Amino acid sequence: MAGGARVVASGWGWRHAGRKAWAVAELSFDIEAGERVLVLGASGAGKSTLLAGIAGLLGGDDEGETTGELRIDGVDARSARGRSGLVLQDPDAAAVFSRVGDDVAFGCENLGIEREEIWRRVRRSLDAVGLGVDLDRRTAELSGGEKQRLAIAGVLAMEPRVILLDEPTANLDPAGVLDVRDAIERTVVREGTTLVVVEHRTEIWADLMTRVIVLDPSGGVLADGEPDAVFAQEGDRLAAAGVWVPRHPIGMPLALDAPAGAVVLEADGLAIGRPGAPVVRSAIDLSIPQGHATVVVGPNGAGKSTLALTLAGLIPEREGLLTGAPSLAGRRGQRPAQWSSRELLTRIGTVFQDPEHQFITATVRDELAVGPKALGLGPAETEERVDALLAALGLGALALANPFTLSGGQKRRLSVGTVLASRPAVMVLDEPTFGQDRVSWIRLVELLRAEVAAGTTVVAVTHDAGVVAHLGESVVELTGASQGVALRGRAA
Amino acid sequence: MSVTTPDISAAAQRTAFLDGVNPVSKILAMVVLSIPLLATIDWVSSTVAVAIELALVPLCGVAVRDVLRRSIPLLAFAPIAGISMLLYAEPGGRIHAQFLLATVSDDSIALAVAVALRVFALGLPTILLFSRVDATELADGLAQVARLPSRFVLGVVAGVRLLGLFVDDWRSMELARRARGVGDAGVIRRFFSMAFVLLVFAVRRGSKLATAMEARGFGADVERTWARPSRLSWRDGVFLLGCVCIMAAATGTAVAVGSFRFVGS
Amino acid sequence: MHATSSSVDRSARVDSSDRSLRWRVVDIVIAAVLGVATGLIFWFWNTIGYLWFETADAVTPGFGGIAVGIWLLGGVLGGLIIRKPGAALLVELIGAIVSALIGNIWGPTTIYSGIVQGLGAELVFAAFFYRRFGIVVAALAGIGAGVGAWIFEFFTGNIEKSAVFNLLYLGSIVVSGALLAGVLGWFLVRALAATGALSRFAVGREARREV
Structure with a gap:
């Protein structure tokens, strides 16, 4: 034809x-x-x-x-x-x-x-x-x-x-x-x-x-x-240059099946759904171990992003209970959904699927300072944290650039950086490697691995087999059925 | 509007009289149903118009429940619209209260009631006529029946269609602000910051959409064809005649009972 | 302040030789997108701004006009970004249609308001031959839109109100149009350009060249 x-x-x-x-x-x-x-x-x-x-x-x-x-x-x-x-x-x-x-x-x-x-x-x-x-x-x-x-x-x-x-x-x-x-x-x-x-x-x-x-x-x-x-x-x-060349190894060790420690977030008979929308998954029993990287996988529509938002305390449970560890209790108790926005900062940080949704200032430097300022830290300490992060994220030269003008990889690192700036106990990430080229993928996963090693709890929702392999110390799978979750061993 | 709340079943059961009416006729009808009411401030014409329109709801294919739901903001705000008139209308008749420049008089009360009713009479046709208009049909009508330039009509309709995407962006941004520790206070400030980001998204997505449209041959100098014909039928004539009759009845009654009051007279 | 705004004005003057006034596809789509975005802002403002409007009116006659500026943003944004004849009118009109279709208390009158407000801004841009888009022109466009709104409301109801009310209303609507639509709109466009979103528009390229 x-x-x-x-x-x-x-x-x-x-x-x-x-x-x-x-x-x-x-x-x-x-x-x-x-x-x-x-x-x-x-x-x-x-x-x-x-x-x-x-x-x-x-x-x-x-x-x-x-x-x-x-x-x-x-x-x-x-x-x-x-x-x-x-x-x-x-x-x-x-x-x-x-x-x-x-x-x-x-x-x-x-x-x-x-x-x-x-x-x-x-x-x-x-x-x-x-x-x-x-x-x-x-x-x-x-x-x-x-x-x-x-x-x-x-x-x-x-x-x-x-x-x-x-x-x-x-x-x-x-x-x-x-x-x-x-x-x-x-x-x-x-x-x-x-x-x-x-x-x-x-x-x-x-x-x-x-x-x-x-x-x-x-x-x-x-x-x-x-x-x-x-x-x-x-x-x-x-x-x-960032191209995923076939059969070109990443050169990063696999995540190990590390022994899980104390529980930092616990879901009990949890049903999740966005406000005003139907429940997408129910009867979820799940423990997120402290200082450990948990990855959540599953097909589209299984409720991965909704689960991430719920675990992050951004949307309330529809049924059941999500409880933070006693050490994290806020003014209104242990349920993340009831913590104030400021209380969330040091407890659970969230990296959204689209980094641009979370940008609120006109420069990279101001963006990193939002969290510390909201915590009421002084200018000296804020400055110190921001400078350290700029260096760690490789964004030093772009400190005065507008966040929206950054490349995809830089935007993603900045969105992770804004969370790190307030040093939360738990970090929840939704598809952190989406659309990343090889170079920024490696930088990002290395950054997250370093955070886990330093004691931060990481929960990442992902489709990316590479993230599962190199970051997931435990793997939670949301199956096709609309109920429950399955814990998968590292070997799988 | 179908753009914001896609009614999945609408396509399956588009059998109401109004569904056979061209969207261009509906736009004309909206003009017909509003201009006479704007020319007068009286409670009779508005009341008659609303009464007839409500009686015709079954022909519109909109569920009564939806009409009620969408009327709530109207009902809530209509009385507020009358406040300014109540206080600052040129006094006339008995004076009930007076403070500073505000005067509540017989005239101002009558005008306030009329304005509140008029708000409802102007809002109702929008709900009845446009709850089920499909953006694509509207574009077809505007370009083929009203003969507006197709580049503009299709470009605008495609751009407007992005509206549905903004709703999700807005929700995500609200959650993101809570996550970033700035979600506790400062509602107004947060609104402006989110509105700004919305604008950034909108413009960028619009630029991409424009490229996608051009990549599919849009805007070239070829004479365009239309996959869906849009034409007028007898229904459009009956419909528009009906709208004229509603207004004639409304203003006629107002004149007959002597309440018609041309704005400014 | 005066010195800086006039210098900005000069730099924002466009060399007319390197551009055409013909609408590109991206101009049309962005006009629609800006219209929708401002329509949503209008719709939000229909609640907050309207309460402000009526509260201010209940306390003082005519000062409700201070809240009106936000409803005039569309024309200013359209003119400043697209820089083509009809852009101010089109964007304000689409914003009004969106606001009316989502549902507000004014129904189709919103659309008539949109037309007169858009025309008010449009006439100001036309008076400068679509060549100057500085902060002063933006403020004037906001005022133009405000005056349009005032005239329309005068003939659809406010004529019944006292002259004092109408004069105070005109004054407050002019101030609001200049500030909330004009100056705010100008800064908004500049901030928008700084994000790189306007790279296909002259205003975006100018902003990026400064950096």
Whole structure:
């Protein structure tokens, strides 16, 4: 049917308006029709800019300047819209309409395709990505993986000859990642579509790819060839730049099955649910040992995040009781949900899934000082804690930067730092390694391991097998059933 | 509004008379049902309008329970709306109380009651007409029937749709502020800080959405087609005529009983 | 204060040669997003601000206008960020529609208010040919929106009230528009630009260049 298109860059470059440095410079390559290319490079190497360029989204409206040429089947990429389809990282920001069918139809409408043909294509592309939901289904009700497959269906319906994926699985859980990969593999292999993927979790795509291009941050191409050859040649350099290179060890010892000490948090017949929402899980009996790292795993919808919020004392128990150790008792007793916000600071700190939800000031330094100030510490002690943390987190040079302008890894470390600043007895983390590249992943897990060694209790909710392996001294599994939890030994 | 509270069963049982009416007609109806009431301050016209509208609830496909639930803020705030009128309206008739610049008189009491009733009469059609309007249908109507530029209509509707995401962000931010030790006091300050972060999220998500839309060919110079036709039917005529009749009955009755009072007269 | 604001004004002047007044897709979507965000702020303010409004009115005639500024934010934000003709009107209008649809006591009148308030701000930006977006212009836009609101409310009811009330109301709405909408809006945009969220807009690029 559609087949693939050839993508040729010759000396192509792009500079965003108002910037001194070129985002991409002097880039030349020739991608044949039907090739499947993984684009890698350190952060800031211009990977996303390249995809936007191929998609024809750059170049107009005073947003920047360009050099060289970027052509799809000989046509300038800017006038070839519709030949390529781009899927972006954040599926939440990709759904245009509120119903599945309408959303898939959107691209076809824009291409001026006839109504009957549009609906034929809608059904066909939903089938292709394996999204067997009703056309009237609300897009907001889909899971992350389903939303991303919806976005892919929307692109497939346009019958593009080049499919471009920009970190398509960074925001997904492992099951969602597999679904997305399978959906792409089915279509691309069958249709012979050209595929260009940017993703630092290379193990997902390595098997499917026929070629890897590594961008040089200072312009041009660092390496270009078959995946195995490129990984062999550039593996170390890529790993150091944050890319998850296949079969490249992390070099960190596994967590041990450490003997559990006294209990710091105890759940007894606990039922959890967000206020105003139904109970997601009940009959939870759980003890969190002090100075120990507990990881909580389980499929989507099992209530992991809700459990984290409940253990953190942020939302009240729906039934049953959550009790803190007597040493932690606050003015109103031992139930975390009844502690005041200030009392929580030294008792339980929480790192949210999205670090940006917890930023409340305009600089990194102020952000770290929030906790100590709320505790009523003096300026000298606050300063001392903040300086120590800035150094430990590797954020010293960014002390005056706005937290929102940090990279994903820096934001995550800062959110952990804001919790460490008030030195809580317990730290609860929700998906701390979500979307982290290899370098910041290692820094983060090492930081948490050091905290546990120093006596902090850590509870981490995670999908990440690496976190389970390297941090989880005990593993709590929320099973598919909506009741109870299972304690899993380290050996599992 | 369906954007905030997606009614899962709505699609399955969209059989009420109003469901067959084009959203563009509903917008027109809202104008028809409000302008005459804004031109007068009297209790009769508002009361008549509210009475007829309530009698027509079964045609709207909105459950009576939902109408009541959504009317609560109206009922709670309508009397407050009358306070300013009660105190500062140009005095007339018997004077009941006076302090500083405030004067409670027969006239000001009548005006205050009328204003409170008018608040309700203006709010009710919004609840009845727009509780079940679907954003996508609205966009289709505005672009195909009202012929507004599709770039603007679709861009705006897609942007507005992000509203649903903000609700979750807001909840998470509230919890995060409790977790960070600043959740005990300073409600106003916390509100502003969260509103700001909401704005940051909104703008960034909107920028991404714009890119995603352009990546799917939106905004290019191709003549666009529409997957869902949106047109007017006999129902729209009947509906709009009905709305005009409601207003005619309301203002007519007010004129007939001599209570019609053109604003400022 | 005067010296700094005027210097800021000068730096915020835009070289008209390097930009077009045509709306990009991102302009439209961000206008909608800003509209929704301000609509939610309006909706929240509909409770707190309205109680303030009526309490202040009950104690002193007309001073309730001090609370109005927040309801005028949309026009100022739209004009300052998007910098295109119609942006102030569109953002304030969408905010009003959202506020009305979520449900408030004013129903569709909210939307009429939104139009006149947005127009008030829009006219001020237009008077500066969409070229100046400093703090003074922002304050003037806030005042413009306030005057729009005052005129609308005058003809839909306040005409029944005493002249003293209406003059005091005008005075307080102008102050509130200048401060709570104009100056606050300007600082808000600057803070927003500092987060990097406005990188696709001239106002965002200017802010980042300073750093």
